Amino acid sequence: MALLLLFVLVLTLSAAVSADEDAFIGVNIGTDLSDMPHPTQVVALLKTQQIRHIRLYNADRGMLLALANTGIRVTISVPNEQLLGIGQSNSTAANWVSQNVVAHYPATNITTICVGSEVLTSLPNVAPVLVNALKYIHSALVASNLDRQIKVSTPLASSIILDSFPPSQAFFNRSWNPVLVPMLKFLQSTDSYFMLNIYPYFDYMQSNGVIPLDYALFKPLAPNKEAVDANTLLHYSNVFDAMVDAAYFAMADLNITNIPVLVTESGWPSKGDSNEPDASLDNANTYNSNLIRHVLSKTGTPKHPGIAVSTYIYELYNEDMKPGPLSEKNWGLFDSNGVPVYILHLTGSGSVLANDTANQTYCTAKDGSDSRMLQAALDWACGPGKVDCSPLLQGQACYEPDTVFAHATYAFNTYYHQMGKTPESCDFKGVATITTTNPSHGSCIFPGSDRNGSLLNSTIPAMDSKSSGFPVYGSAFYTVNTLIIGVLGWIAVLL
DSSP states (O other): OHHHHHHHHHHHHHHHOOOSSOOOEEEEEOOOOTTOOOHHHHHHHHHHHTOOEEEESSOOHHHHHHTTTSOOEEEEEEOHHHHHHHHHOHHHHHHHHIIIIITTTTTSOEEEEEESSSHHHHOGGGGGGHHHHHHHHHHHHHHTTOTTTOEEEOOEEGGGEESOSSGGGOEEOGGGHHHHHHHHHHHHHTTOOEEEEOOHHHHHHTTTTSSOHHHHTTOOOOGGGSEEOTTTOOEEOSHHHHHHHHHHHHHHHTTOOOOOEEEEEEOOOSOOOTTOTTOOHHHHHHHHHHHHHHHHTTOBOSSSBTOOOOEEESOSBOOTTOOSSGGGGOOOSBOTTSOBSSOOOOTTSOSSSOSSGGGOOEEEEOTTOOHHHHHHHHHHHHTTTOOOOGGGSTTSTTOOSOSHHHHHHHHHHHHHHHTTSOGGGSOTTTTEEEEOOOOOBTTBOOTTOOTTOOOTTOOOOOTTTTOOOOOOOOSSOOOHHHHHHHHHHHHHHHO
């Protein structure tokens, strides 16, 4: 009888939770960088990547202005340090909404407000005012006739869910019920989301080998390797789905069955300390690529098949100023220059972040390289490297911009493609780097270019702004003396 009732509960939950919009992948944008890009640079990267959903950890005016008229759907946040004041004063909340929402909407497409972040676990002394803060912010939206356009919620750490496997046995830490019960009722009454941060990396690290790495990374598992919830007989092939379903069951334990889960943070670090061997480029690429595919495929979870679980990847940039272990600084998809930390492999995933970028890579001159090193490498590529550099002649398609950086990029990329795009063919003694930016411009079409203009999972084009000012070719192309000097110079560099 108990098992039958549990199956009935599962069916009830599946019927109650529905997706009002298509599943989406968003990206969190943290700012703990020593060289934080200008808001216009951030927005340029978002556009290039076709990232249409972002989450800010504040309501930075510069970012909100830069995002105006882009159509990008923006989640802004009340920082934890402002939560106490807002939770104690309706007028303070109204002022916050006036300055950070009304002043920018609708030009900036603000869709959601996160009131604090992981408040119950990171700032428990403020937890008693959390629900008031949610209500006050929402009331201010109502007063501005924006409550139907903008949702209000608060991201929670998955650690508040106890006994999370099997998911059917999950429940919230009951010490937080005085906050969680009214919070869930507020989310229910305002048709908002239950926001949850899910980090399979930490679950894997803390499991002492109980959780297999493949299970954490979304890697395909044989049916006999999947985890089975003995109560529901549902099969789980990854940690992510199990945690989402645990959240649904935990809410059901409090008699709440119709609030959709929105994952506000999930990701995997690409580098760690010596005691974090699984924080690696390969694992980060595998996790985020599989996560994106999983979310956009709309497969849902075992308990809610076909129901969207939209997710924000943590995070856009590596944050080198983050305290803690090395892994804390290396969750980003890009470095501060907009260069991909790794190239996502996303065949068939749609347009966000990549579109099978595995075959759309280019070789470009590295920003900040010494102009003499670039010149020597350029001379070698156009000489012994057997690159056809005639498009760089004055009057030809790739002559402009007439800089060593621009001309070297053309020569490096051509050589890279001639050599079958092997990683070692894009080094040139450290002055070249592989990227997914399409460096083509105007009528200058680089080898390997997607003629349809796809610039996905790519760096911000910086051809003009990063030029060194070192003239390369004038009206004459290559003299014998130039070739000999160039070859000797490159040999000297190699030695």
